[in-house]
Each structure stands twice: as structure tokens, then as C-alpha cells.
Amino acid sequence: MITMSDIYEKVMDLAKRRGFIWPTSECYGAMAGFIDYGPLGAMMKRRVENIWRDFYVIEEGYYEIECPTIAQEAVFVASGHVKGFADKMCQCPHCHEFLRADHVAEGGGVAGAATMDHEVLAAAIASCRCLACEKVLGKVEVFSFNLMFRTSIGPGSQRTGYLRPETAQGMFVDFTRLLRFYRDHLPFGAVQIGKSYRNEISPRQGMIRLREFTQAEAEIFVHPEEKVHPRFSRYAEYTMPLLTAQQQQAKEPPLTMSMRDAVDNRVIANEYVAYYVALTHEMLVAIGIRPDRLRFRQHLPDELAHYAADCWDAEVYSDRFGWVETVGIADRTDYDLTAHAKHSGTKMTVFIQYSEPKKVRRRRIVPNMSVLGKQYRTKAKAVFEALSKAVPGTDGADIVVDGETIRIPPDLYEIRDEMVEVRGDEIVPHVIEPSYGIDRMCYAVLEQAYDEDIADGETRTVLRLPSSVAPxxxxxxxxxxxxxxxxxxxxxxxxxxxxxxxxxxxxxxxxxxxxxxxxxxxxxxxxxxxxxxxxxxxxxxxxxxxxxxxxxxxxxxxxxxxxxxxxxxxxxxxxx
RNA sequence: GCGCCGAUAGUGUAGUGGUUAUCACUAGGCGUUGCCAACGCCUAGACCCGGGUUCGAGUCCCGGUCGGCGCACCA
CATH class of the missing domain: 3.40.50.800 (Anticodon-binding domain)
Structure with missing residues (x-):
């Protein structure tokens, strides 16, 4: 057992010396945020990835796919990364500090900064004080710093591409193919292990924050009303400490409970999230993370993405870095599929057939097109569409076409009450996303495996790696x-x-x-x-x-x- | 990005402007060695990069790169 707090130095020294981790392109002076895995590191990483595959591909039956690391701009416009993966920044003209413009606004009591465009925000914060040197900013320029690496596709092309900031989008954009592959029924999942890229402003902390890193992500598509994992019993009695949002806010210690109780008591949103929390716990322990250095922390309300129903981070305690977020397990609801359906114009729904067709009474408005067509000419199609959604009164139906309100008299349409057979629903699946940072896992494994003991009066350095990950x-x-x-x-x-x-x-x-x-x-x-x-x-x-x-x-x-x-x-x- | 600090063989180091850059460990070879970093001989191996000052720079100055810390950033 070593007591030394700076085990990081020793681990990284060993890792460098013995061929686990090297600074990249060292002969040209290396590059912050990028690393090479040496012979032993690459082998160990591969073993960690294969254990991940054992859990997700073999055990869960979610097949692995492989998508390009570059995607066209439209993908990230839809996902929100082009807009949302950027920070509005400005630079203090006095101390040259780079600041988050919205933070400056917040500090100066300016509300609504998030929705302002650059010029408006720049004007709004001119009277605010710099968060670093506290001088009044004056005239500043607000600019976006997007964390995605941008590139162009093809020779002389204006076509913009981005290096993916997560592997997830590949699984979303392949949704209809995947759905067909899984023969049109829920739940199903796809996984991907690969590189992702984020142009971090200031990467530090060795292999904890990289500009190019390896993710292993699973996207599990489930019925929104049936977030019941078919094999939940596997982890129902799995018990571990859970640091809920409530515990964090009350500054109380984690609650230790089974996954069954966590779901029943609404501590965890649903069985799917709970299942992957437990599975993640089991896997991290399998690769050599000590349970006493592993905790599951729920996102606080202000941390939770607006579309997410619940999110838990697996955090591993590092002697050097404290609690490090290593895995995120989120219920992303239908956010991603809805966004891609809308932007791409592709239907991304699943038809769920009822066990028996339902007979439904439906009131339908049938316009008299021969009259409407003559009367409204070019507008006839719009009128038709608006009318079929209208709720007519006794003296006609008011509809809005191109901002103009038109009253359609009752003799131009017919209201039919019909019994129709509905055989099922088109639903947008919800997505459960366990997302693993492989490099962080590797670092944690190395750090926790590092040990020194005394053998025959001499210090023995030993990596107590589980045999499953030892290179x-x-x-x-x-x-x-x-x-x-x-x-x-x-x-x-x-x-x-x-x-x-x-x-x-x-x-x-x-x-x-x-x-x-x-x-x-x-x-x-x-x-x-x-x-x-x-x-x-x-x-x-x-x-x-x-x-x-x-x-x-x-x-x-x-x-x-x-x-x-x-x-x-x-x-x-x-x-x- | 800013500020402070640092950078010498694979590793840890010595070297306050003046010969061929110190030492140990490690590594390779040979010998030796009958189970836990033994020993002997031999060999190999470094001043982060680029400018400047100087007759002369590992050493002083400037810039860069990388690393550490603080600030900021971390969908």
C-alpha cells in the first residue's frame, strides 16, 4: 500500500518508460491533448474494450457498428452541436483574459444572455466588469468557440465537415437501417467503439482530458412507455451506494440500495437506467476498479441536459484528480431521433402494432374540393390542409392560411363520424445511452493497479492488474x-x-x-x-x-x- | 488563452559563462549465477526547439513547444 499522494507521477512515469502511454509525435515536440498508446498500452486498451464488448455485444446482444469519424455539417446541425457545442466567448481588452460572455453577463446582472446574438450580447456586457481583473470591459467582440474540429470535404470544396465529438450520432443517423436490421421491433441497441474529438481549449491532466479520445457508447432504443428491461432480474438485487441529486443538495452521504428499490422508490428514473448503472458497476470492478473508489452520481437538475429524463455518472476516485467522470448513463428521451427526423425529413418512428386492432370513432372533415378548388385556386391545397385539422363551429370553420383568417361556410365541407380500425401507433423511441470514456478507464485501471511493496528489503513496483486486462x-x-x-x-x-x-x-x-x-x-x-x-x-x-x-x-x-x-x-x- | 514554475541519456540526477558534460539505476553483449532487482568486464545512451548576448552558452536574455500549479474553460 502506498501512501504517497502523487501516485500520478509514478504511474505516468512507469507508463511512459514501459510502453503503455507515450506523448504523441514526441520527436516534434508532442501535442497537448493527444497521446500514443505504446505496445503494452494498446494491448491493455484492447483488452478493456473487449471486456466492454463481452458485456454489451455478447451479453446484451447489441451489435457493434462503425461509422466515420467525420460527418457532414447537417448531422451536427441537427444534433445541436454546431450551435450548442460552442461557447460564446470574449476577451477582456485589459487583462486579455478569455471569458465566457454569458458568464460575464450573468455577473453583471444582464438577463437572457443565452438567447442573445453576438452583437446584442457584446453591447449588453460592455458595461459589465471582467470576471478576472474586474475592470469595466467596454467595447468587446463576442465570438463563438466551437469545440468541434472543423474540416472541409473534397478538393476545393466548400462542403463543411466536422470530426465527431461523440460516436453516438452515427447510431442515431443509422436509425432506420438499424430498425430494419432488428426486424422492426423494440427494444434494440447498437454500439460503437471509436475515436471522438473535442478541441478542448486547454487540455490538461494527461490522459483525462484529451482532444482525441476513445469512446464506447451504446444507444438502446426503447418504447417510451415501457422502460422495463427484459432482463432486469439480473441486477434487481445488485446493491451499491447511489449519490442522488437530493443527497448531493442536502450534502448527505450516498444511499446504499438495490436497483429494484432504486427504481421502485423513483431514485433512478427507470429499469433501463438502473440496469446499466449496475452493469457498469460490475464491468468497472471487472477491469480492476476498486468498489470503494467508485461511485454513481446523479446529475443535478441544472447539470442535466434539458431533454434528458435522468443521468448518472460513474465516477472513479483518482488520487490525483479526485472524482473523475468516467461513464455517463443517460435517458435521452426522444431528443436525438426527433431532431434527426426533423432535419433530415426521414421518419424515425417505430410502428407498434396492437395485439388487437382498436375501433376508434373518428370525426373527419371532408372538404368539397370541387367548390373549394375553384374558389381558392392556388391556395386550395393550404385551405384543404388547414380545414382537415380545423374544429368547425355551427356557422363554419375558421382557418388560418398564410396568416390570413378565412371562414369556410358549412356547405363547403361535410363532417363525417366514422368508426376506423387502428392497428397500432407510430412512436418515437426513447434512447438510453451508456457512454464510456475508454481512456479514462485505462488511466483509472493503471492508477489503481499501481502498488509498491517490500520484497526482501527492497521496494517492489507492481501493477496489480486483473489478469483480464494485463497486456x-x-x-x-x-x-x-x-x-x-x-x-x-x-x-x-x-x-x-x-x-x-x-x-x-x-x-x-x-x-x-x-x-x-x-x-x-x-x-x-x-x-x-x-x-x-x-x-x-x-x-x-x-x-x-x-x-x-x-x-x-x-x-x-x-x-x-x-x-x-x-x-x-x-x-x-x-x-x- | 493569461500568470507563475520547470525541462540535462530510457529513469533519477550533478553541473552559477571556459577542456572531451557527473554519478547511479536501467538497457545490450560476454562471463558468472540452482527461484525473487546479486556480481565482474565491456558497450550504448542526454543539455526540449528557434533566435539573441558573448571570444566562448547546458548555464544569461527573448520567443516557441511540452509538463506542473493558479485563473478561465470543460455541450
Missing amino acids: IQVAVFPLMNRDGLDTIALEITTALRKEGVLAEYDDSGAIGRRYRRQDEIGTPYAVTVDYDSKEDHTVTIRDRDSMKQARIAITSVPQTVCALIDGSLIFTSLSP
Whole structure:
């Protein structure tokens, strides 16, 4: 156990030194907000992503899709990112501080800043004081800073594109294809793991705030009135501390309760959100996040996006950064689909058939088109449309066409009361969105795995990574680099590789040094071939965390190692 | 973006204007070594980038990049 508060330095140093994380294009001076994953980091990240796939693709049955990282402007106009992913900013002419213009307005008692355009806002804040140097601003220019990276598509083209700020939009714009793929019924989901981009003004904090980062997002399309997860029972009794909005406002500690109780007591909006809160908890623990450093925090009312019904963040405690938002689980209602339907002109609804057709009495207004057509000529179509929605009085119907109120006398239409059969509803599904920041997860895993203990009077650095995410799964050593021990060790390495195990062979230096090297990169097991191996065809297998050893038959090495890695066998059950 | 601080082998460091840039660890090779960073010999490896001052700059000055902290920002 280390007490040192600045574990970050040690973790990042190790990560850099041993090939987990590198500054990008370092020979040209690196770039803030971008990182390279080195050989071990890329492997570990891949393992984290694959565990995510186990949960969402294999277990939940939500297929993965892959969309471009660049999309045309229309997509982000519809999603609201072109307008809403930008901040109105200004620069103080005195101290050159960049300020959020709406914050300046708020500080100066100017109301309604959010809806003002740039010129109006600039005029409004001219008399306000700078939030930094407190001088009166005077004449300033208000400009938008959009966090999306902008680019142009095609040679000499004016066509604007943006690098996606989230993977989610790809799933929304593919909605009708996905719906068809899932044979037209709810619920269904699609997931995507990929890069997203945000042109952060000032990225800091190493791999916590990146300009290019990896997201794993699931978009689950559900019936708005049936937010009942079909497999909720899997997590109904799953219990964990929940920091609700109410607890936060009252400055009270989290409430520990089961998902069943959380839904029943309306702490969590519905079963879907609760289900993915619990699933996320299980997954984060599986990749090596300690439960006591994991909490689920509900968005406060002012934090919650206006369209969202509920949102919970999984936050992981970092010694360096405090509570870090790592996963967000939101009920986004029908916001995204409605927006894309409207902007694209594509119907994004699901037809839900009733078990039995309903007979519905419907009052219908049937215009007399032969008269209306002659009378209103070019306006006839508009009149027709307005009339069919009108509520006629006894002396006719008042309709509004092009801002003009027209009274249509009763003899120009007929009111029919009919019984019609309705076979179902067109509904816009709601979207449940669990969204994971893979890089943050990787950092958290590294930070929490980092440990130093004392072995034989020396400090031992060890990454206590779960075997499921450790980049190298097993190391194989010949005790001596001769007498055929190396041959046996190489044969074992080959046998392990045949089973799909990432095994590293190392014959350099003293055996203790080799163990330490593997400890530092989190390799959970090491197999050592010694002189007894030649006699009785056994080897030792050593456990990283306890440094204990057991003796197993050479022929059983691949099977034993696989079982240890997948958790079906625990090390202590092996005989020493 | 602003302010303050920092940057020397893979890592940690010494070096207050003057030879060929210090030391340790690490890494590679050879030897040795019978299970936890042992040892011997050998080898490799650095002044963040660009300007300036100076006879001479790792060292002083300016600008940039990256990192840390504070401010601001974080749909």
C-alpha cells in the first residue's frame, strides 16, 4: 500500500518508460491533448474494450457498428452541436483574459444572455466588469468557440465537415437501417467503439482530458412507455451506494440500495437506467476498479441536459484528480431521433402494432374540393390542409392560411363520424445511452493497479492488474540459459501461444530481475523451467501478487494458465 | 488563452559563462549465477526547439513547444 499522494507521477512515469502511454509525435515536440498508446498500452486498451464488448455485444446482444469519424455539417446541425457545442466567448481588452460572455453577463446582472446574438450580447456586457481583473470591459467582440474540429470535404470544396465529438450520432443517423436490421421491433441497441474529438481549449491532466479520445457508447432504443428491461432480474438485487441529486443538495452521504428499490422508490428514473448503472458497476470492478473508489452520481437538475429524463455518472476516485467522470448513463428521451427526423425529413418512428386492432370513432372533415378548388385556386391545397385539422363551429370553420383568417361556410365541407380500425401507433423511441470514456478507464485501471511493496528489503513496483486486462498474460523463464532449460522454456512458450495466450519469453539476467520486470508491467503469472523440470517434467508457476509458487506438469501449463487467466481456477488451489 | 514554475541519456540526477558534460539505476553483449532487482568486464545512451548576448552558452536574455500549479474553460 502506498501512501504517497502523487501516485500520478509514478504511474505516468512507469507508463511512459514501459510502453503503455507515450506523448504523441514526441520527436516534434508532442501535442497537448493527444497521446500514443505504446505496445503494452494498446494491448491493455484492447483488452478493456473487449471486456466492454463481452458485456454489451455478447451479453446484451447489441451489435457493434462503425461509422466515420467525420460527418457532414447537417448531422451536427441537427444534433445541436454546431450551435450548442460552442461557447460564446470574449476577451477582456485589459487583462486579455478569455471569458465566457454569458458568464460575464450573468455577473453583471444582464438577463437572457443565452438567447442573445453576438452583437446584442457584446453591447449588453460592455458595461459589465471582467470576471478576472474586474475592470469595466467596454467595447468587446463576442465570438463563438466551437469545440468541434472543423474540416472541409473534397478538393476545393466548400462542403463543411466536422470530426465527431461523440460516436453516438452515427447510431442515431443509422436509425432506420438499424430498425430494419432488428426486424422492426423494440427494444434494440447498437454500439460503437471509436475515436471522438473535442478541441478542448486547454487540455490538461494527461490522459483525462484529451482532444482525441476513445469512446464506447451504446444507444438502446426503447418504447417510451415501457422502460422495463427484459432482463432486469439480473441486477434487481445488485446493491451499491447511489449519490442522488437530493443527497448531493442536502450534502448527505450516498444511499446504499438495490436497483429494484432504486427504481421502485423513483431514485433512478427507470429499469433501463438502473440496469446499466449496475452493469457498469460490475464491468468497472471487472477491469480492476476498486468498489470503494467508485461511485454513481446523479446529475443535478441544472447539470442535466434539458431533454434528458435522468443521468448518472460513474465516477472513479483518482488520487490525483479526485472524482473523475468516467461513464455517463443517460435517458435521452426522444431528443436525438426527433431532431434527426426533423432535419433530415426521414421518419424515425417505430410502428407498434396492437395485439388487437382498436375501433376508434373518428370525426373527419371532408372538404368539397370541387367548390373549394375553384374558389381558392392556388391556395386550395393550404385551405384543404388547414380545414382537415380545423374544429368547425355551427356557422363554419375558421382557418388560418398564410396568416390570413378565412371562414369556410358549412356547405363547403361535410363532417363525417366514422368508426376506423387502428392497428397500432407510430412512436418515437426513447434512447438510453451508456457512454464510456475508454481512456479514462485505462488511466483509472493503471492508477489503481499501481502498488509498491517490500520484497526482501527492497521496494517492489507492481501493477496489480486483473489478469483480464494485463497486456502480457504470462512470462516464461528458463532458470539458466543452458543445459536445455531454454529449449524446454521455448517449447512451453510456443504451446501457450498456440492457445492464444500472450506469453513472453525472457532469458536475460538473474531470475529475480526477470520477475521484477514482469511485476512492473502487471504480468500476472510467470512460469520457470528449472533442473527438476528435466527430471519430472514439471515447472514452477509464480503468482505476481503473492509471489508464491506452485509446481505443475509441463503438459498442463497452457490449460492451467488459461484457467488462471479467465478466473475459473484460483492460484491458491494449486499445490505448492 | 493569461500568470507563475520547470525541462540535462530510457529513469533519477550533478553541473552559477571556459577542456572531451557527473554519478547511479536501467538497457545490450560476454562471463558468472540452482527461484525473487546479486556480481565482474565491456558497450550504448542526454543539455526540449528557434533566435539573441558573448571570444566562448547546458548555464544569461527573448520567443516557441511540452509538463506542473493558479485563473478561465470543460455541450
